[in-house]
Amino acid sequence: MENSRPSSKRFLDIVSDLRTIFKEEGAGIGDKLPSERVLADRLQVGRSTIREALRSLELLGLIETRRGEGTFLADYKKHQLVEILSTFIMQHPQSIRDVDRTRKIHEVAAIELVANHAELRALPVWESFLSKLEEAEPVIREDLLQEILVVAGNRLSLKIWFLLKQYSRVPFHEAMTENEREMASNLLKNMRAGNGQQAVADYAGWLELVNEERRGELEC
8 A cells, every 4th residue: 555645745845855866866867767666665655646746857857757668867958948947946846836827827828819819719629618517527627728728829838838737736637626617617608709808817716716625625
């Protein structure tokens, strides 16, 4: 049975601890890293937590996984954007609020762009999301936002958003609750109608609702 993740350990703490281990072992570019089991034992957390942290390090370009071989330290310095983001996120965890704010800038810009583009806001994908929301089918939070950024067509913005999302305080990987569905539906309806300002207001209300529910869960 896996160890449960200590409540005092935030996700960024786990990632930071992993980087410390790599440094202490003198791991160089191309060196193989310890297995998930070994890392989980050393940090006294579950393997699923280690797997999540390693995935985020991989998304930042700090490590790479080779199928059938293991995980290796990557030459992240070849990717200047990744280097800048990883340095800020990993060395300044107290700036997570800035990470959230920056992520929201990209989300708002994408919503406004789609709302102001007749061809993009008429795409059938929005009707598909609306049908799922109205019929109470599961909708993952990040799926909706990611689709909006993909449709907006700014690949650099999407890449930055994807990296920032991994360190957000919003549990994007979870399905929308019943209370969120109306907000998300209003966002889509106003975006499709070309009412970008109201769509952004709906988006802000939706995120606030998610954060309120999350705060309530943490207090329980």
